[in-house]
Amino acid sequence: xxxxxxxxxxxxxxxxxxxxxxxxxxxxxxxxxxxxxxxxxxxxxxxxxxxxxxxxxxxxxxxxxxxxxxxxxxxxxxxxxxxxxxxxxxxxxxxxxxxxxxxxxxxxxxxxxxxxxxxxxxxxxxxxxxxxxxx
RNA sequence: CUACAAACCCGAGCUAUCGUUCCAAAUUUAUUUGGAAAGGAAAGUCCGGACAGCAAAGGGCAACCCACCGGUUAAUAGCCGGCUAUUUAGUGUAAGAGAUGCUUCGAGUACCUCAGCAUGACAAUAAGAGAAAGUGCCACAGAAAAUAACUAUCUCAAUGCAAAUUGGGAAAAAGGUGAAAAUGUGAGGUAAGAGCUCACAGCCUCAAUUGGUAACAAUUUUGGCGGGUAAACCUUGGGUGCUGUAAUGCCACGUAUAGUAUCGUUUUAAGAGCGGCUCGUUCAAGAUACAGGGUAGGCAGCAAGAUUCAAACAGUAAUGUUUGAGCCAGAUAAAUGAUAGUUUAGAAACAGAAUCCGGCUUAUGAGGUUUGUAGUUUU
RNA sequence: GGUCUCGUAGUACAAUGGAUAGUAUUAGAGUUUCCGAAGCUCCAGAUUCAGGUUCGAUUCCUGACGAGACCA
Numbered sequence: 390x391x392x393x394x395x396x397x398x399x400x401x402x403x404x405x406x407x408x409x410x411x412x413x414x415x416x417x418x419x420x421x422x423x424x425x426x427x428x429x430x431x432x433x434x435x436x437x438x439x440x441x442x443x444x445x446x447x448x449x450x451x452x453x454x455x456x457x458x459x460x461x462x463x464x465x466x467x468x469x470x471x472x473x474x475x476x477x478x479x480x481x482x483x484x485x486x487x488x489x490x491x492x493x494x495x496x497x498x499x500x501x502x503x504x505x506x507x508x509x510x511x512x513x514x515x516x517x518x519x520x521x522x523x524x
Numbered sequence: 525c526u527a528c529a530a531a532c533c534c535g536a537g538c539u540a541u542c543g544u545u546c547c548a549a550a551u552u553u554a555u556u557u558g559g560a561a562a563g564g565a566a567a568g569u570c571c572g573g574a575c576a577g578c579a580a581a582g583g584g585c586a587a588c589c590c591a592c593c594g595g596u597u598a599a600u601a602g603c604c605g606g607c608u609a610u611u612u613a614g615u616g617u618a619a620g621a622g623a624u625g626c627u628u629c630g631a632g633u634a635c636c637u638c639a640g641c642a643u644g645a646c647a648a649u650a651a652g653a654g655a656a657a658g659u660g661c662c663a664c665a666g667a668a669a670a671u672a673a674c675u676a677u678c679u680c681a682a683u684g685c686a687a688a689u690u691g692g693g694a695a696a697a698a699g700g701u702g703a704a705a706a707u708g709u710g711a712g713g714u715a716a717g718a719g720c721u722c723a724c725a726g727c728c729u730c731a732a733u734u735g736g737u738a739a740c741a742a743u744u745u746u747g748g749c750g751g752g753u754a755a756a757c758c759u760u761g762g763g764u765g766c767u768g769u770a771a772u773g774c775c776a777c778g779u780a781u782a783g784u785a786u787c788g789u790u791u792u793a794a795g796a797g798c799g800g801c802u803c804g805u806u807c808a809a810g811a812u813a814c815a816g817g818g819u820a821g822g823c824a825g826c827a828a829g830a831u832u833c834a835a836a837c838a839g840u841a842a843u844g845u846u847u848g849a850g851c852c853a854g855a856u857a858a859a860u861g862a863u864a865g866u867u868u869a870g871a872a873a874c875a876g877a878a879u880c881c882g883g884c885u886u887a888u889g890a891g892g893u894u895u896g897u898a899g900u901u902u903u
Numbered sequence: 904g905g906u907c908u909c910g911u912a913g914u915a916c917a918a919u920g921g922a923u924a925g926u927a928u929u930a931g932a933g934u935u936u937c938c939g940a941a942g943c944u945c946c947a948g949a950u951u952c953a954g955g956u957u958c959g960a961u962u963c964c965u966g967a968c969g970a971g972a973c974c975a
Contacts, residue, residue: 394542401857441857452567452876457861460544464862467543498862 396467400438411485418515420508422492423462423501427512428485429519437477439485440466448493458490465501469509476513484516 415428442462444455
């Protein structure tokens with residue numbers, strides 16, 4: 390595990406197809422102010438996790454604010470992703486996740502930094518339930 | 525000195541840890557090392573280009589745009605310089621009004637302010653061709669908002685004692701309203717009058733001379749006196765082909781029959797394309813070959829250029845030329861971040877490249893420079 | 904990335920360049936009723952903002968701001 394905190398381009402959720410599938414078929418839960426979409430995928434592609442980040446352009450009209458929030462979300466995810474990667478490696482899964490920010494004001498980084506572990510924990514828990522239900 | 529307003533400059537630096545995108549090198553081929561990484565507006569999309577495509581991208585009309593002159597530029601509705609017009613600051617004047625002072629208290633006089641008149645910027649503004657080609661409109665008020673009519677007026681004739689009435693002629697002065705009312709003064713002329721005629725003044729206009737590259741200015745001269753509105757229609761002159769980098773070219777995948785090329789047929793009948801109309805022009809069925817709907821992958825376009833910085837020279841300036849040095853984002857759900865410390869008075873404004881440039885417009889914290897206004901202190 | 908349209912009372916809409924900016928509804932007051940509702944009477948409330956053209960601008964022109972639609 391050399392690249393623990395990294396978040397490079399292979400790990401990003403890019404394909405429009407995968408995104409559409411995630412929003413239509415995937416499951417979701419809410420840990421305010423972040424809504425999480427997730428789904429298991431059977432893709433043969435490289436990375437085991439595909440993660441994306443988004444903000445509504447209705448709530449934030451200026452591109453500067455949207456970029457700021459997306460950066461903060463990425464940073465928070467990057468610093469708290471270790472439990473998720475370990476879980477994925479153990480269970481040999483491939484997942485796609487999308488974090489959507491739904492508040493209407495720009496958050497402080499400390500808030501997201503505090504929330505993100507609970508988000509990851511909930512994600513792992515729900516993935517586990519899904520696994521049990523499938524088997 | 526303080527406050528406010530406007531214009532311009534600037535738009536944080538360093539260190540550590542963890543990370544992102546691109547480039548180069550190295551090797552163990554997924555790691556390491558090194559380098560670079562968002563603005564003055566990247567914004568609005570208001571103008572102008574580069575570049576690319578379009579079977580013809582053709583002519584005319586329509587449509588749209590521009591509008592003093594010259595320069596500048598790849599180009600412009602930008603910029604620079606000039607011309608003209610308007611306005612104002614200021615200056616001058618003094619017959620009006622007001623305040624104050626002086627006096628012999630009837631008034632006179634001095635000075636200041638306001639209004640008026642003249643002049644008038646080096647300041648500000650100008651969508652700054654044409655209202656003398658034509659059409660339309662100008663509410664309310666007013667006789668009338670433009671060939672003029674109406675009321676009142678002048679005159680002649682008839683009737684009548686007179687007042688006046690009727691008919692013919694004149695058509696200027698008068699009508700007090702409005703944002704705007706038919707150029708002003710004097711003389712001649714006439715029954716009375718009238719730009720009806722003349723002189724002077726004002727304005728418009730034709731031509732000539734002089735100065736200026738030109739707009740234009742000055743002088744002389746021809747004709748004239750017709751209010752405003754062209755950001756009403758319009759006229760004149762000039763210009764514009766259309767679409768836009770998700771353009772477009774190539775590769776991969778792949779196969780409904782839209783398309784392309786060649787051959788060929790029919791007939792100007794209908795239809796379709798060439799932006800809207802018209803002229804003109806191209807096109808049919810069929811055969812062969814290429815190739816393709818859809819999906820959303822890759823490469824090019826795509827980062828060395830009307831380039832950046834510095835100096836010199838030319839030019840009033842915008843700007844240009846030469847020399848030297850430099851390479852300075854290039855993503856594709858879309859990179860520039862987070863935390864801590866430190867410098868600092870403070871790190872807090874507007875704000876995030878998406879094909880690239882030149883302008884314009886708008887948004888901008890703190891600090892700095894300049895200008896203006898107001899206040900305070902000192903001399 | 905590009906193209907286009909529209910901003911009028913709290914709300915939905917009108918208004919040839921001529922003014923006290925209109926209609927419906929809503930809000931408020933009064934009247935009616937034992938009390939409400941409905942009805943009736945009265946009243947309040949607006950041209951997105953900043954400039955310009957014009958004697959005069961909701962209307963015409965320019966810029967800004969906001970909202971919406973379309974193309975790919």
